[in-house]
Amino acid sequence: MSRLDQGSPAAAPPSSASAGPVVRPLPGGGLVAHAAGMLLACDADGELADRLLAALRLAAESGADPNAGRLLIHHVARALAGSMGESMAACAVAGPADGGAAVLVSGAAIVTVSGGEGEVTLGGRTALTWTDRFVSGPVSRIELRLPGAGQADPRSRLDAGVVPGGGLEWLADAPAHAASPGRPAASRPAAQPQQAQQALLRPEVPTDPRQGASGPSAPMPVEAPTARGVPPVPAEAAPRPAPGDIPPDDIRSQPFESVLLIQPADAPAPPPPPPATRFDPEPDSRPEVWGGDCKNGHFNDPRAHYCGVCGIAMGQLTVIPRRGPRPPLGVLLMDDGMALRLDADYVMGRDPERAEQVTAGKARPARVDDQSGSVSRRHLQVRLHDWDVELVDLGSVNGTYVMPPGESEYRQIPASQPFQIHPGTMVRLGASRSFRYESHRKH
Amino acid sequence: MQGIADYDFVRSLGQGNHGEFFLAHRPDRLPVEAEYVTVKVVGGTGEDAFRRATRELKAFAAVRSPHLVTLYDAGQQAGIFYYSMEYLPGGSLASPAGPRERADYYRALACAARAAQALHDSGIVHRDINPSNILLTEDGGKLADLGLAQVLAPGVTITGMGALPSVEYTDPASLRGEPTTTAVDLWSLGATLHWFAAGTGIYGGLPVHDPLLTLRKVLSSPPKVSEDLPPKIADLVRSCLGDPSTRPTAGQLADQLDTLV
Incomplete structure (x- = not known):
């Protein structure tokens, strides 16, 4: 283990100055290690502990690699996969990657990272496998915590090496002295001034790659496209389950992740977002269609005799056709009280998320299920065609049935062919689920 | 459910509009004093929906108002989305934990209106204000659950x-x-005022056993303000249900409600 001590200039030499990252051990009953900005806390038996420390050493040997954290995750995942027994050892690791941090957690350990996405927590608890994640930078604080760990003494440091402990706390820039132990929100380092971000996990790298182009005042990259799955991770890692794949009673056998929403008392008020974008979370993607304006300026179906909004006569000969964004064509009222706005296509079924039209972004998923299982996974597509609403049965097992207004019996529609419906039509999927097409637009 | 993530549930607190609320023990990692927290389990969502919902909740949590429920964290386990918030033992307007004076309802609604104004000032629309989302406190109320x-x-x-x-x-x-x-949101506040002031909803009796019929009735019939309401309250309700451009702001409604207590 002495090799861990060599060539690991991760933290600045001890001094009373506040500059530079600091690693503090948390008291507790496991084993913690720090080498070149690579962090490990584990509560594992001798053999696995050796393998985890070897993994840390391997990653630390990659020198100034700004993505050493990915390598660390790779090696640690391999070590854990090799020893998967009756229960998962509590283990947490973190290292620099892509301007942020790559973290992994298994068993009852917890990792918390204050970074570009706010404060993110990952836990394994009783999970049967580990979970890993990339957290975008700049990172101001990382905490690895085993069960029963205490609070770090603000005077303690672990510049490099392996010691007994319950976890590690990494701070981009420790307060000048003695932040009070305990966990008052105000003393959390998430709200450090800008210069606090200058030194990150690896001060020996002159231009820290984790600094990124964005300072703390830049918009938060909440939906970083690389946020999932830190490659390269061995193939043994379990794939993320899709919703519904896990019975409700078993979800606690899976890893969890959480994002802290609590605002520090001294956090600056956020800049008000532009109102128009907040009100409707979806971008306005209504397709343009041919139509005409009534005298009051309402955009209408060119075939309409009366305005669908105000009811005024359209005077068809005088209406000038133009292209315009199509207004919602009404709503679908489901028998369970759900309402769907008809401004886009839908795929309905037990498992519509994986439908081709949905994954391609051409239709929204609408989950419809029943007790008897008579609804197919991808049962029915509701399609908007210019100003008309059409149904396409997607080859469902039990069929789709319609009851137009004024009729009293359902009849089946042919599969895979568009079938136009009018307001007031009832539609049934399989044996028991149904909805009604309702439009406030007058016809 | 026994729990989610590192939350151990004590008991269910009932259904919300798209999920179930639970009373839970506070996990050690949360930097708050409270012994208990409320967890809302929303159910299965895709990864995109989780990111979008977390972003919305972050925006909600960043709004400063003493009348908004404090959010703690949002997370997911096995694709099941949840978020946690402060637990208020006083119950909601819909189901108070104990007997309450009529004036308490007005005070709580005024607080909820002020909270709505704070959201609006930050460019956020709540979209789901109703009696079960207005929680009762000692001296007023708090608006919960975006x-x-x-x-x-x-x-x-x-x-x-x-x-x-x-x-x-x-x-x-x-x-x-x-x-x-x-x-x-003004519509919702006005409809809530009508509900506890008149003791009936603005649509009279709804066929609650038939959700589809309920929706059709709400979409097809204009709201009706009860004739039993005092004229001042009736006017206030009408102003909230009227043409969107002439509705009061939430702050103005709060001021009006204060005069009724």
Whole structure:
């Protein structure tokens, strides 16, 4: 283990100055290690502990690699996969990657990272496998915590090496002295001034790659496209389950992740977002269609005799056709009280998320299920065609049935062919689920 | 459910409009004093919906108002989305934990209106104000639980889940899919005022056993303000249900409510 001590200039030499990252051990009953900005806390038996420390050493040997954290995750995942027994050892690791941090957690350990996405927590608890994640930078604080760990003494440091402990706390820039132990929100380092971000996990790298182009005042990259799955991770890692794949009673056998929403008392008020974008979370993607304006300026179906909004006569000969964004064509009222706005296509079924039209972004998923299982996974597509609403049965097992207004019996529609419906039509999927097409637009 | 993530549940607190609330022990990692927290388990969502919902909740949590429920964290386990918030033992307008004076209702609604104004000032529309989302405190109330239906399932204007027919408090314009504005929250506040002041909803009796019929009735019949209401309250309700451009702001409504206590 002495090799861990060599060539690991991760933290600045001890001094009373506040500059530079600091690693503090948390008291507790496991084993913690720090080498070149690579962090490990584990509560594992001798053999696995050796393998985890070897993994840390391997990653630390990659020198100034700004993505050493990915390598660390790779090696640690391999070590854990090799020893998967009756229960998962509590283990947490973190290292620099892509301007942020790559973290992994298994068993009852917890990792918390204050970074570009706010404060993110990952836990394994009783999970049967580990979970890993990339957290975008700049990172101001990382905490690895085993069960029963205490609070770090603000005077303690672990510049490099392996010691007994319950976890590690990494701070981009420790307060000048003695932040009070305990966990008052105000003393959390998430709200450090800008210069606090200058030194990150690896001060020996002159231009820290984790600094990124964005300072703390830049918009938060909440939906970083690389946020999932830190490659390269061995193939043994379990794939993320899709919703519904896990019975409700078993979800606690899976890893969890959480994002802290609590605002520090001294956090600056956020800049008000532009109102128009907040009100409707979806971008306005209504397709343009041919139509005409009534005298009051309402955009209408060119075939309409009366305005669908105000009811005024359209005077068809005088209406000038133009292209315009199509207004919602009404709503679908489901028998369970759900309402769907008809401004886009839908795929309905037990498992519509994986439908081709949905994954391609051409239709929204609408989950419809029943007790008897008579609804197919991808049962029915509701399609908007210019100003008309059409149904396409997607080859469902039990069929789709319609009851137009004024009729009293359902009849089946042919599969895979568009079938136009009018307001007031009832539609049934399989044996028991149904909805009604309702439009406030007058016809 | 016994729990989610590192939350151990004590008991269910009932259904919300798109999920179930639980009373839970506070995990050690949360930097708050409280012994208990409220966890809302929303159910299965895709990865995109989780990110969108977390972003909405972050925006909600960043709004400063003493009348907004404090959010703690949002997370997911096995694709099941949850978020946690402060636990208030006083119950809601819909089901208070103990007997309450009439004046308490007005005070709580005024607080909820002030909270709505704070959201509106930050460019956020709540979308789901109703009696079960207005929680009672010692000296007023707090507004809880942002309406996430449109974020979690795009296109869904109301989810149809939940014990209370919250559709009764939803502006029919947003049911029809018209663009959301702050005016929809005024409708909800006005409908809530009508509900406890008159003892009936603005649509009279709704066929709650038949959700589809309920929706049709709400979409097809204009709201009716009870004749039993004192004229001042009736006018206030009418102003909230009227043309969106002439509705009061939430702050103005709060001031009016204060004069009624």
